[in-house]
Amino acid sequence: MFISSGPAxxxxxxxxRQHMARGLPKQKPILGVKQVVVVASxxxxxxxxxxxxxxxxxxxxxxxxxxxxxxxxxxxxPSIPKLMNLRGNPExxxxxxxxxxxxxxxxxxxxxxxxxxxxxxxxxxxxxxxxIERLLRQVEWGQxxxxxxxxxxxxGDVQLSITQNIPISGAVIVSTPQDIALLxxxxxxxxxxxxxxxxxxxxxxxxxxxxxxxxxxTHIFGEDGATELANSLGVEVLGDIPLHINIREMSDKGxxxxxxxxxxxxAKAYLKVAxxxxxxxPAPSA
Amino acid sequence: MxxxxxQEVKITGTAAWRLRKVGILDVDLCGPSIPHMLNVRSxxxxxxxxGWVPVYANPEQTIAVMSIGFLLxxxxxxxxxxxxKKTALIKQFVSDVAWGELDYLIVDTPPGTSDEHLxxxxxxxxxxxxxxxxxxxxxxxxxxxxxxxxxxxKKTGLRILGIVENMSGFxxxxxxxxxxxxxxxxxxxxxxxxxxPFLGCVPLDPQLSSSLEEGGDxxxxxxxxxxxxxxxxxxxxxxSGAAVRR
Numbered sequence: 001m002f003i004s005s006g007p008a009x010x011x012x013x014x015x016x017r018q019h020m021a022r023g024l025p026k027q028k029p030i031l032g033v034k035q036v037v038v039v040a041s042x043x044x045x046x047x048x049x050x051x052x053x054x055x056x057x058x059x060x061x062x063x064x065x066x067x068x069x070x071x072x073x074x075x076x077x078p079s080i081p082k083l084m085n086l087r088g089n090p091e092x093x094x095x096x097x098x099x100x101x102x103x104x105x106x107x108x109x110x111x112x113x114x115x116x117x118x119x120x121x122x123x124x125x126x127x128x129x130x131x132i133e134r135l136l137r138q139v140e141w142g143q144x145x146x147x148x149x150x151x152x153x154x155x156g157d158v159q160l161s162i163t164q165n166i167p168i169s170g171a172v173i174v175s176t177p178q179d180i181a182l183l184x185x186x187x188x189x190x191x192x193x194x195x196x197x198x199x200x201x202x203x204x205x206x207x208x209x210x211x212x213x214x215x216x217x218t219h220i221f222g223e224d225g226a227t228e229l230a231n232s233l234g235v236e237v238l239g240d241i242p243l244h245i246n247i248r249e250m251s252d253k254g255x256x257x258x259x260x261x262x263x264x265x266x267a268k269a270y271l272k273v274a275x276x277x278x279x280x281x282p283a284p285s286a
Numbered sequence: 287m288x289x290x291x292x293q294e295v296k297i298t299g300t301a302a303w304r305l306r307k308v309g310i311l312d313v314d315l316c317g318p319s320i321p322h323m324l325n326v327r328s329x330x331x332x333x334x335x336x337g338w339v340p341v342y343a344n345p346e347q348t349i350a351v352m353s354i355g356f357l358l359x360x361x362x363x364x365x366x367x368x369x370x371k372k373t374a375l376i377k378q379f380v381s382d383v384a385w386g387e388l389d390y391l392i393v394d395t396p397p398g399t400s401d402e403h404l405x406x407x408x409x410x411x412x413x414x415x416x417x418x419x420x421x422x423x424x425x426x427x428x429x430x431x432x433x434x435x436x437x438x439x440k441k442t443g444l445r446i447l448g449i450v451e452n453m454s455g456f457x458x459x460x461x462x463x464x465x466x467x468x469x470x471x472x473x474x475x476x477x478x479x480x481x482x483p484f485l486g487c488v489p490l491d492p493q494l495s496s497s498l499e500e501g502g503d504x505x506x507x508x509x510x511x512x513x514x515x516x517x518x519x520x521x522x523x524x525x526s527g528a529a530v531r532r
Contacts, residue, residue, distance in 0.1 A: 043317050044397035049427065076398030077431035120399040120434035122441070125369030128400070153397050154316035155366045179499045184317040187364035194366065209456065209467065216460035220492045222499060245467050252426040252469060 027167050030136055033069070033144045035169040035281055038162070038197070042184030044153035047205040048174045049079040050251055051241065051270075052150035055172070056106050057258040058274030059146055066145040069100065069107040073162060074152035075121050075131055078112030085254025089113060090139075097140040104259050109139050125157045132161045146278075153184075155191040163195040169281050170200035172238065172273075175229070177204060177222035182229045189233050200238065200280045202230045203273055207240035238280075239273035242266060306389035309340065311379055312353035313406055314396040315365050315372050321355040325501025331356045336384035352383050369401035376405040380413075390528075397431070399438040407442045416528035417445035419485065423453045424472035432473075436480050447527045448483035449473050450520055456490040483527065486520045489513055 030036070039052040049072070056070040072080035081087055084106070090098040090113050100107035111121065111131065123131070141147065152158050162168075171192045175185035189199050204226035209218045220243060230237045241247075244266045250257045258267045312320035321327045324343040331352070332339045340350035354375065355361045385391065393410075396402055407415075418439050422432040432449070439446050451473025457464045467490065477484035491513040497504035508514055 043319075045423070045428075076400055077434070079427040079430070082427050082430055117430065118433045118437050120438040120441070122399050122404065122438055124401055124404065128369075155364050156316055156372070157368050157401075160366060160368060178495060180319045180322055183319070183322065183362055186362055187316065190364040191366045194364070209465075211458040211461060211463060212465060213463035214458060214461040216458055218456075218459060218492060220456065220490060221495055243467060245465055248425050248468055 027165065029167055030141065030147065032141050033147045035145065036147045036149060036166060037200070037277060037281070038149045038151050038168055038171045039174060040151040040159070040171055040188050040192070041153055041174045041181075042155065042186070042188035043175070043181040044077075046174050046176045046181050046185075047241070048153070049074065049083060049150050050247060050256075051172075051174045051203055051205060051273075052148055053080065053083045053251075053256050054258045054267075054270040055274050055277065056146075056148040057104055057256055058270045059148070059278060060105055061258060061262065062271060062274055062278070067107075067143060068105075069109075069141050069144045069147040071135060071139075071147060071149045072108070072110030072112060073132065073135065073149050073158055075111045075123070075128055075158060076152060078110045080108055080110040080150060081112035082254060083251050083256060084108055086110075087113070093140050095140075097138050099140050104256070107141060107144070109135055111135065128157050129161045132158060133165065136162070136165060155187055159191060160195075163192070163197055168197045170198045170277070172200050172203060172277060174203045174205050175226055176206045177219065177225040179222070179225060181221075182225050185226075186229060186233065189235075199233065199235050200277055201236045202226045202233075203238050204240045206243040209243040212245065236276075238276040239269055241269045241273070307348050307350075307387060309350040309352070309385050309388045309391040311383075311391060311393045312351070312355070313376050313379065313402050314394060315354045315367065315375065315402065317396065318353045318355035318361075318365075320351060320353050320394055321361065323498045323501060324349070324351060326351060327355065327361050327501070329356055334384055337382045339384055350385060350388065352379055372401050373405040376402060377409045380406075380409040390525075399434060403438065404442075407444060415444060417447035419447050419450060419524060420482075421450045421452050422473045422476065424451055424466070424469040426469070426472065428468075429472045429476045432476060433480070436476075436482060446482045447524055448485035449477045450485050451487045453490040454487035459492075483523075485523050486516055488516045488520070 039048055041048040056068050060068045070080060072078045084103045086101045086103050086108055090101060093099055100109045101113060173185050173188050175181045192199050206221050209220050226237050246261055246264060247257050247266050250260045258270050261267050310320055312318050326341050326343050329341040340352045341356055343349040343351055354365060393406055420432050420435050422428045453468050455464050455470055456467050474484050489512060493508055494504055494513050497507060505514060
């Protein structure tokens with residue numbers, strides 16, 4: 001090892017950055033996939049997976065000519081199988097790629113299809129990286145206009161592995177109005193900025209509760225916090241999703257509200273978010 | 287474990303209320319919420335001969351806290367670390383913090399079953415862990431994840447003190463109609479199915495939520511609430527469950 005002084009004017013920081021960049025994997029697009037949108041949060045339990053599912057279905061519902069896929073990258077707590085009412089081991093193609101499972105016209109892949117329902121994934125970093133690699137590269141997606149990736153909570157191995165591995169068109173950050181969730185959403189946004197992934201905007205989930213009995217509005221998780229965060233990050237709130245028992249009831253049945261109750265205000269809120277997301281993505285190249 | 291943070295804080299508050307000395311170790315390195323909830327966000331950690339001095343959340347110094355939040359230059363910075371770095375810090379939290387004499391050390395973990403959980407179980411192995419409290423919301427996607435947590439505990443030999451069903455039912459403040467926004471009974475059902483004790487339900491309470499947001503003391507402010515009563519009962523069960531093994 002030698003210490004180089006570098007050309008005059010090159011800062012130590014710049015040299016370090018170049019040196020470190022050499023060790024990173026090259027970003028390579030997934031074959032057949034035009035645009036990748038990741039749905040992330042920072043905090044767990046804010047409704048990220050529910051949002052990812054309804055977002056994917058919303059994009060498909062808004063434009064039926066587009067093909068949409070949904071990748072569940074939450075290795076430790078894969079929720080997509082339950083939310084999309086899918087189960088079973090994926091078949092393998094001749095080229096040994098996994099065939100995604102399909103429901104409501106959306107192609108899905110999840111760690112949940114590869115392991116038993118009660119089995120915990122107790123893996124350290126390296127195994128996680130190789131599992132992510134498999135979910136990204138060894139799936140027969142065919143030709144997709146959009147691949148929505150449901151990220152796990154946090155800002156760790158999985159997030160790094162994905163952002164280093166594939167080019168991402170944009171990130172949608174889900175939060176509830178609470179400060180505690182927003183703080184973590186900010187961390188999530190900061191992480192994406194560090195790895196040069198454009199943040200398309202925030203989704204304020206569980207924004208307000210309407211009592212089904214008397215229609216009284218309660219802001220159970222606080223009010224409007226996401227707008228402030230969005231302003232400070234220089235992004236917009238893509239939409240507010242109300243806290244409605246329909247969303248959870250239909251999710252539990254594996255019938256996401258966008259397809260099962262498309263005329264409801266909740267479904268329309270998701271469709272609006274989907275439209276905003278697509279509007280903010282770069283125009284796909286021919 | 288689904289949103290355990292809130293529960294950790296409240297169980298701690300209750301135990302301290304009963305004049306026990308309690309420590310909270312926040313190992314949710316990517317999303318450290320404990321300092322915010324206990325209103326000690328801007329504090330820093332100092333060193334003494336015996337190691338790192340934890341931050342005390344109350345003047346009586348009966349609630350000691352350690353979190354990565356105290357070690358960051360800006361407490362809102364993102365912590366984008368891979369597993370080995372997280373593991374190393376957690377080991378330090380266990381071995382290098384001068385906790386002093388504690389009746390209870392409560393560890394708040396992030397969701398999932400990954401590096402943080404393994405690090406905690408391994409580092410605390412020699413120190414006699416009483417067990418784990420698993421927190422879930424009642425709906426299927428949450429109980430599904432907690433099922434995996436249960437298997438994790440069984441595989442690592444971690445005793446399960448019980449399951450808490452959080453955000454269980456919401457009473458409209460206007461008409462008192464109870465709506466099960468996140469379903470109801472899922473946690474209790476899971477406990478029954480897996481042969482694990484059920485510790486109780488905590489309702490969805492906007493006052494609790496906003497109290498935690500502001501770092502207020504919910505127990506002082508709302509001692510007569512149904513929520514406090516529920517949390518108190520859970521705390522008592524946890525303490526007696528932990529005592530049984532001694």
